[in-house]
Amino acid sequence: xxxxxxxxxxxxxxxxxxxxxxxxxxxxxxxxxxxxxxxxxxxxxxxxxxxxxxxxxxxxxxxxxxxxxxxxxxxxxxxxxxxxxxxxxxxxxxxxxxxxxxxxxxxxxxxxxxxxxxxxxxxxxxxxxxxxxxxxxxxxxxxxxxxxxxxxxxxxxxxxxxxxxxxxxxxxxxxxxxxxxxxxxxxxxxxxxxxxxxxxxxxxxxxxxxxxxxxxxxxxxxxxxxxxxxxxxxxxxxxxxxxxxxxxxxxxxxxxxxxxxxxxxxxxxxxxxxxxxxxxxxxxxxxxxxxxxxxxxxxxxxxxxxxxxxx
Numbered sequence: 001x002x003x004x005x006x007x008x009x010x011x012x013x014x015x016x017x018x019x020x021x022x023x024x025x026x027x028x029x030x031x032x033x034x035x036x037x038x039x040x041x042x043x044x045x046x047x048x049x050x051x052x053x054x055x056x057x058x059x060x061x062x063x064x065x066x067x068x069x070x071x072x073x074x075x076x077x078x079x080x081x082x083x084x085x086x087x088x089x090x091x092x093x094x095x096x097x098x099x100x101x102x103x104x105x106x107x108x109x110x111x112x113x114x115x116x117x118x119x120x121x122x123x124x125x126x127x128x129x130x131x132x133x134x135x136x137x138x139x140x141x142x143x144x145x146x147x148x149x150x151x152x153x154x155x156x157x158x159x160x161x162x163x164x165x166x167x168x169x170x171x172x173x174x175x176x177x178x179x180x181x182x183x184x185x186x187x188x189x190x191x192x193x194x195x196x197x198x199x200x201x202x203x204x205x206x207x208x209x210x211x212x213x214x215x216x217x218x219x220x221x222x223x224x225x226x227x228x229x230x231x232x233x234x235x236x237x238x239x240x241x242x243x244x245x246x247x248x249x250x251x252x253x254x255x256x257x258x259x260x261x262x263x264x265x266x267x268x269x270x271x272x273x274x275x276x277x278x279x280x281x282x283x284x285x286x287x288x289x290x291x292x293x294x295x296x297x298x299x300x301x302x303x304x305x306x307x308x309x310x311x
Contacts, residue, residue: 002103002104003101003102003103003111004101004102004103004104005099005100005101005102005113006060006061006062006099006100006102006109006113007060007061007062007063007064007066007067007097007098007099007113007135008058008059008060008061008067008097008098008099008100008102008109008113008114008116008117009042009047009058009059009060009061009067009070009071009095009096009097009117010056010057010058010095010096010097010114010117010118010120010121011056011057011058011059011071011074011093011094011095011096011121012053012055012056012057012093012094012121013031013055013056013091013092013093014091014092014093014094014126014246015246015247016031016054016055016091016232017055017225017226017228017229017230017232017246017247018229018246018247018248019089019091020228020229021225021226021229022089023089026088026089027089029088030085030088030089030091031055031091033088034078034081034091035057037077037081038074038077038078039057041070041073041074041077042059042070044070045061045066045067045069045070045073046061046062046063046066047059047060047061047066047067047070048060048061050107050108050109051108051109055232056093056121058109058114058117058118060102060109064097064099064135064138064139065138065139065142065143067097067099067135068097068129068131068135068139068143068145068167069143071095071097071129071167072129072143072145072167074093074095075093075095075127075128075129078091078092078093078127079127092126092127093127094121094122094124094125094126094127094128094129094130095121095124095128095129095130096116096117096118096119096120096121096122096123096124096129096130096131097117097120097129097130097131097132097135098113098116098117098120098131098132098134098135098162099113099132099134099135099138100112100113100116100132100134101113102114112158115157115158116132116155116158116162117132119153119155119156119157119158119162120132120153120155120162120164122238123150123153123164124166128166128167129166129167130150130164130165130166130167131147131164131165131167132162132163132164132165133162133163133164133165135165136163136165145167145168146167146168147165147166147167147168148165148166148168149163149164149165150163150164150165150166151163151164152164184221184222184223185221185222185223185250185251186222186223186224186225186248186249186250186251187216187222187223187224187225187249187250187251187252187253187306188224188225188229188230188243188244188247188249188251188252188253189209189212189213189216189224189225189227189230189253189254190209190230190231190233190234190243190252190253190254190255191205191206191209191230191231191233191234192205192206192208192209192254192255192256192257192266192268193205193254193255193256193257194256194257194258195256195257195258196257196258196259196260198259201257201259204257204264204295205256205257207295208255208257208266208295208298208299209227209231209255210227211295211296211298211299212253212299212302212303213227213230215299215300215302215303216303216307219303219307222307223249225247225248225249229247230247239276240252240254240271240273240276241273241274241275241276243273244273244274245273249273250272250273250274251270251271251272251273251279252270252271252273253268253269253270253271253302253306254268254269254271255267255268255269259288262287262288262289263285263286263287263288264285264286264287264288264294265283265284265285266283266284266285266286266298267281267282267283267284268281268282268283268284268298268302269281270306270309279306279309280305280306280309282301282302282305284297284298284301286298
């Protein structure tokens with residue numbers, strides 16, 4: 001696999017999971033219409049679309065200035081499309097751009113250049129564009145946009161902090177529209193993080209998360225966000241209060257899995273999405289001799305601990 005330098009544009013729709021939950025058919029039709037209108041701008045700016053992500057996309061550019069110009073054009077067009085949307089739901093993209101070392105894997109692009117662009121995109125406000133310091137240095141004075149420095153950003157699974165800049169636009173909004181909440185306690189269970197170097201633990205982490213979701217779904221007085229909606233934040237460094245607004249929930253449950261030899265430690269914490277404060281936290285230790293028994297024990301303990309507390 002040959003390495004090369006590229007500018008990567010990462011984009012997705014803000015709050016798409018909640019829009020799908022409200023009206024899946026309308027949300028999908030609206031998004032496809034936006035995507036068909038925006039996709040040609042990638043090629044027009046010398047780029048190549050190399051991956052679709054359900055509610056977003058990743059594009060590669062040889063020129064950093066072209067990547068920024070493309071993102072700016074897309075966001076401006078989205079303002080016009082939303083203004084003329086009629087009865088369709090409003091949709092806004094957030095975008096991140098980074099220039100870095102990548103490599104081609106049978107048409108797919110991998111590497112830190114892609115990972116950092118995706119993390120920066122998660123920091124962007126609705127209608128916004130966040131770029132890395134490397135992009136800023138390459139384009140300042142070459143494109144007709146202004147920037148605001150955001151300082152060093154500690155991005156998930158990225159070893160060193162990345163200096164980020166916000167592209168100043170008149171169409172960026174401060175925050176996504178809040179989703180209405182049901183009249184009973186509402187919870188979103190995020191995908192548990194695998195903190196061990198063993199990639200196989202990802203399977204266990206997802207299993208724990210799904211079991212907790214299944215168990216909580218049986219509690220009639222709790223409104224639980226669907227797995228597909230909560231898992232859309234997997235791998236992203238997103239403020240819990242923002243997740244609460246986008247998914248329309250009061251509480252967010254998150255956790256991690258860490259292994260050492262045959263021992264395993266799972267931690268969980270319940271956070272009030274309005275204040276960002278912890279409501280409950282605990283940890284569970286066990287052996288890997290019987291993974292399914294350990295999953296059951298942890299799931300029962302978590303559900304038993306948080307359900308009465310929320311009520």
